[in-house]
Amino acid sequence: MHMSDTWFREDFEHTGSSIGFRLTRKLDQVQSPFQKIEIYETTDWGNLMVIDGAVMLTTRDNFLYHEMMSHPALFTHPAPESVVIIGGGDCGTLREVLRHPGVRRAVQCDIDEQVTRMAEKYFPELCESNGDARAELLFDDGIAYMKNCAAGSLDVVIVDSTDPVGPAEGLFNRAFYESCLKALKPGGILVQQSESPLALVELMKDMRQAMRDAGFGAMKTLPFPQPCYPTGWWSCTLARKGEEGFDTFRSDDAAARPFATRYYTADVHRGALATPPYLAEALGD
Amino acid sequence: MHMSDTWFREDFEHTGSSIGFRLTRKLDQVQSPFQKIEIYETTDWGNLMVIDGAVMLTTRDNFLYHEMMSHPALFTHPAPESVVIIGGGDCGTLREVLRHPGVRRAVQCDIDEQVTRMAEKYFPELCESNGDARAELLFDDGIAYMKNCAAGSLDVVIVDSTDPVGPAEGLFNRAFYESCLKALKPGGILVQQSESPLALVELMKDMRQAMRDAGFGAMKTLPFPQPCYPTGWWSCTLARKGEEGFDTFRSDDAAARPFATRYYTADVHRGALATPPYLAEALGD
Numbered sequence: 001m002h003m004s005d006t007w008f009r010e011d012f013e014h015t016g017s018s019i020g021f022r023l024t025r026k027l028d029q030v031q032s033p034f035q036k037i038e039i040y041e042t043t044d045w046g047n048l049m050v051i052d053g054a055v056m057l058t059t060r061d062n063f064l065y066h067e068m069m070s071h072p073a074l075f076t077h078p079a080p081e082s083v084v085i086i087g088g089g090d091c092g093t094l095r096e097v098l099r100h101p102g103v104r105r106a107v108q109c110d111i112d113e114q115v116t117r118m119a120e121k122y123f124p125e126l127c128e129s130n131g132d133a134r135a136e137l138l139f140d141d142g143i144a145y146m147k148n149c150a151a152g153s154l155d156v157v158i159v160d161s162t163d164p165v166g167p168a169e170g171l172f173n174r175a176f177y178e179s180c181l182k183a184l185k186p187g188g189i190l191v192q193q194s195e196s197p198l199a200l201v202e203l204m205k206d207m208r209q210a211m212r213d214a215g216f217g218a219m220k221t222l223p224f225p226q227p228c229y230p231t232g233w234w235s236c237t238l239a240r241k242g243e244e245g246f247d248t249f250r251s252d253d254a255a256a257r258p259f260a261t262r263y264y265t266a267d268v269h270r271g272a273l274a275t276p277p278y279l280a281e282a283l284g285d
Numbered sequence: 286m287h288m289s290d291t292w293f294r295e296d297f298e299h300t301g302s303s304i305g306f307r308l309t310r311k312l313d314q315v316q317s318p319f320q321k322i323e324i325y326e327t328t329d330w331g332n333l334m335v336i337d338g339a340v341m342l343t344t345r346d347n348f349l350y351h352e353m354m355s356h357p358a359l360f361t362h363p364a365p366e367s368v369v370i371i372g373g374g375d376c377g378t379l380r381e382v383l384r385h386p387g388v389r390r391a392v393q394c395d396i397d398e399q400v401t402r403m404a405e406k407y408f409p410e411l412c413e414s415n416g417d418a419r420a421e422l423l424f425d426d427g428i429a430y431m432k433n434c435a436a437g438s439l440d441v442v443i444v445d446s447t448d449p450v451g452p453a454e455g456l457f458n459r460a461f462y463e464s465c466l467k468a469l470k471p472g473g474i475l476v477q478q479s480e481s482p483l484a485l486v487e488l489m490k491d492m493r494q495a496m497r498d499a500g501f502g503a504m505k506t507l508p509f510p511q512p513c514y515p516t517g518w519w520s521c522t523l524a525r526k527g528e529e530g531f532d533t534f535r536s537d538d539a540a541a542r543p544f545a546t547r548y549y550t551a552d553v554h555r556g557a558l559a560t561p562p563y564l565a566e567a568l569g570d
Contacts, residue, residue, distance in 0.1 A: 007296065007303055009294070009303065009305070011292065011305070011307070015329060016306060016307040016327060016328040016329030016330060017304070017305060017306055017307070017329070017330070017512065018292055018294060018303070018304065018305030018306070018307075019302070019303065019304060019305075019517075020294070020296070020302060020303030020304075020305070021301060021302055021303070022296070022301040022302070022303070042301060043301040044300060044301030044302070044484070045301060045302070060483075061483060061516075063563075198345075198346060198510070198512060199329070199512075223510070225483070225508070225510060225516075225517065225518040226517075227302065227483060227484075227516040227517050227518060231346075231510075231512040231517055232304075232510065232511075232512050232516055232517010232518055233510035233512060233517055233518070260562070261562060262561065262562055262563040263561040263562070263563065264561075265559060265561070265562060267555075267556075267558075267559030268556075268559045268561060270552075270555065270556065270559065271552075271553075271555065271556020271557065271558075271559045272556065273552075273556075274550060274552030274553045274555065274556045276547065276548040276549075276550070276553060277545070277546060277547055277548070277550060278348075278547040278548065
């Protein structure tokens with residue numbers, strides 16, 4: 001990361017590409033026990049959160065990520081009631097999960113309370129469901145939380161973390177996935193952000209291999225646009241406790257969803273299931 | 286545009302965002318009568334072509350754009366035989382068009398011969414069909430070419446141009462679209478690159494209004510990922526001479542296509558037809 005004039009720029013070493021946003025001013029900064037969190041105001045993207053030099057989200061484009069991290073998994077599970085979000089401190093994924101009337105309990109476990117405090121201040125729209133009686137916000141180690149979860153107690157686990165370096169490194173390996181598998185009920189779904197489908201396929205392959213090694217059955221990677229992340233194209237990977245695949249989902253429920261979305265629809269979900277040939281080949285699908 | 290260390294960066298004034306690529310070296314540069322063309326070698330994206338400071342394409346990600354500029358239109362038309370490409374000097378769209386065995390004639394009309402000369406040298410894979418007996422490469426004014434085209438002579442017109450500033454400005458207005466409409470047979474299709482579906486929707490709306498004013502019937506905007514353009518998310522807009530829409534296409538032919546693609550499939554095509562709610566609202570679809 002380096003500043004030039006009034007632009008925030010992030011150079012991605014692994015992809016050899018860079019993304020930047022034009023700034024009007026810096027709004028805030030805090031050094032938590034885990035990481036440095038910065039908030040900027042941009043000219044065209046609303047507010048921008050940066051953690052340790054890496055863009056986390058902007059006001060303008062986070063709906064793409066948050067909708068795709070939650071609705072495909074929740075509309076694939078037949079009746080999700082108990083959901084855990086590991087990471088997700090900006091609370092945007094939690095808000096989307098709680099839109100599902102069938103969800104009875106949604107726990108968000110992020111290691112860094114300061115991420116949520118900053119989100120409350122600079123992305124208040126993402127935190128508007130934090131007071132929901134079904135929501136529980138924990139600030140704790142997600143790896144330990146999943147390890148100690150009661151076996152067979154969860155329907156969906158959403159891993160909404162930073163990249164596999166620093167605090168989030170332990171969320172991308174076999175031991176963590178084994179904890180998730182144990183905590184899920186049969187047929188339960190794990191969904192995790194899985195990096196760029198164009199430039200970070202090796203990372204995606206490693207992640208899927210670790211899920212497979214941990215005992216997950218079917219797996220599916222769904223690409224979606226995300227301008228603020230490397231290459232502007234991102235993905236989530238769904239993994240199932242059991243062998244049932246992801247080609248079908250509750251499409252009628254998705255089409256008749258009792259809440260508004262900006263990106264997700266049943267047809268968009270179907271579109272995201274259409275793996276491009278080059279990616280299918282790379283993943284061995 | 287400014288260079289910093291070994292990065293090429295392009296700052297997009299209209300979107301308030303920036304994209305960059307890490308460079309190893311500059312390979313070539315030419316000032317044509319129309320524009321300045323630069324070629325760089327990147328660390329991760331192969332070769333990079335820049336025109337007047339704007340990224341045109343990279344070796345690594347151009348397949349997304351070229352496949353989506355050609356196959357959706359050609360698999361929507363019932364039997365495309367006569368195709369004209371306005372712009373497209375890198376020859377990548379021409380190559381994709383010529384993959385369709387039913388195409389009898391494909392004219393590429395780019396105003397700047399130097400773009401094609403540079404593509405032959407630094408993107409030879411895109412030019413591998415230039416010697417096809419069905420191909421005709423013209424270096425001429427696309428606006429005049431379309432104006433002088435015989436009425437009702439074409440099945441598909443593909444406008445594969447730079448942005449609506451500089452040489453390409455005249456390819457985004459009513460007068461040009463009227464020429465296209467006249468040159469198309471009934472049921473013929475116009476397809477044009479239509480900028481970022483997230484950050485440049487106003488431009489897309491103006492373009493669609495001009496197409497409508499010119500007399501085009503149905504219209505449809507298909508988003509697709511394109512890392513080297515602003516926001517990493519791009520689109521093409523299809524317009525029809527006639528009222529028949531774009532919801533159906535020759536999906537069996539697309540699924541059984543006698544050539545390999547890396548991104549396009551019948552399912553990807555269907556996915557691109559799934560307009561996200563925010564975009565449908567913005568476009569008044």
